[in-house]
Amino acid sequence: MTDTSLTPWRVETQTKASAISAIVAALIILLAFAAPLFASRSVMQDLFFILTMLVLAQNWNLLAGYAGLVSVGQQAFVGFGAYAMFALVILAGLDPLIAILLAGIASALLAIPTAFFLFRLQGAYFAIGSWVIAEVVRLALAQWKMLGGGTGTSLPREATRDMPALKFVGELFGVKSSGAGDILTYWLALLLAIATIGLVYRLLRSKQGLGLAAVRDNQEAARSVGVDARRMKTLVYLAAAFGTGLCGALIYVQKARISPDAAFSVVDWTAYVIFIVVIGGIGTIEGPIVGVIVFYLLQNLLADYGSWYLLILGLIGIVIMLFAPRGLWGLFAERTGIQLFPVRRRLTGGPLMSSKNGGPHG
């Protein structure tokens, strides 16, 4: 008999690839923060677009990929966050930076009553129900005459120009307020993207994340071992509303012009986001990152073809869903076993060391 007590069991999620990727990620983040030093304004604006789409995609992925809540109405929170920010800046005269944060909280508050309605609908009906909610919010805000009603309105230039943070950035880089605005919004988008990925990763590695995966894989079995499925789903729904609303507000600080049709666009804020997640790989943190890069490249490649672009994106989405439902990252991870953000718990340190790698979810 061998004495196994000398080599204690440990449960861990870290892999060799994830340790390397953590170092690489830290370098990329440093480089990204320094980007305003060497990148042009148009590059900064492209990066802003990529980062905000990534945040929306991570939020949708959390809902659909991990909590099984397929929403086609997340534009409700993008638009509501944006409108809340506009209202706080124009009507209450707040600093846009504070308004962004409050807009995120407002979106989470909006999610409480909408969850009450939506959680009465199951599966596919949840999807269309979320769309109805988005339409209701859009039509209701289009009635708000002080914010321009159906035609929309613009952020007053003074509100953004006089921001203390903007002056600081402007002096730091010695640029005018419009250039400083691009740098500031880019940094905020970068911070938001890092925070979103960090929080999602943390959630998935926690006890709650394990419960969430259990609910997704088999709701009845998860409930039988004491996971409160409804509570988990509600929490994820509220968290995604917060993140999506925050991101919506940030996007519209940069756009500085809002209208109900643009802020609640199902194509811009939900169709693109769904395609990003599906193409990259649903149910993984890496998926939306890969997806948003592919999406950006496709957009530049097909920019001149108008509606052909969306048509092709739709076809790619269908093909991936049918033949590679785990997306591009899923294909890669299956072949290589590499996971940059491993959430699978592995038992190590004991006598029966198992190193067999399974799917990306484990």
Next chain:
Amino acid sequence: MAWLDTIIQGILLGGLYALFAAGLSLVFGIMRLVNLAHGDLIVLAAFLILVLVSALGLNPFLAALVAMPVMFAVGWALQFFLLNQTLGTDILPPLLVTFGLSIVIQNGLLEGFTADSRRIPVGGMDSASVALGPINVGVMPLLTLASAVAVIVGLNQLFYRTSLGRAFRATSDDPVTAGLMGIQPKRIFATATGIAMVVVTIAALYLGTRANFDPTIGPARLIYAFEAVIIGGLGSLWGTLAGGIVIGIAQTFGAAINPEWQILAGHLAFLVVLLVRPRGLFPRAVD
């Protein structure tokens, strides 16, 4: 009398929404599939009728009759070759594939027909009206409601009086056992979607003749159809008609107060029903 007129107009509008919803209800009832491209397929059928009318000079009703077998074939092929591959316990594939399909149809139509508003010409019929007591009622809205009732009677007859209907119900209850009895569930599903597309063609005829349409209005039709199905209660076609009428009346009353509130009032009626009767007004199926 204004309020009575509003109610009558609402009921007639409800007929149109019931037609939108009947196909959705049929497909969901048999294979638990929610087709997010349903509204876009209605718009596609409307464009097909428009092409037949303008290219061949057909009467719109005759054109719809010609379009029906075409749309049946489209629905059959769509289900057999594409949507059947997505059926299973996971709800993600059917939702995301039909969502992708919706985007593909919309943008395909935009590419082929531009974003201009179109209308299927029906001679003088769209302005003709008949007097029902003190109220004047348009001929087209009346025909729409009559068609909705006829479609629902027809579908119920199909379900409960024919062997195909028996196969539908059997497959809906238990596809594996139905398979043992010599039914091929995949073909039954394809036939069901084909029939749903015939209903969609009828809906498209009235969509296209009563008002202007363009390639982007599909999703809103899907939402009305969905609301009618949920208000009526899953699995009941007469309930779907009632659901359509509830939305129709809510919309005409909303519009009577303020034209901008028309659509919002319909959605709010749906949310109220969801609040007080989450399983709909006439629930039948438990799922």
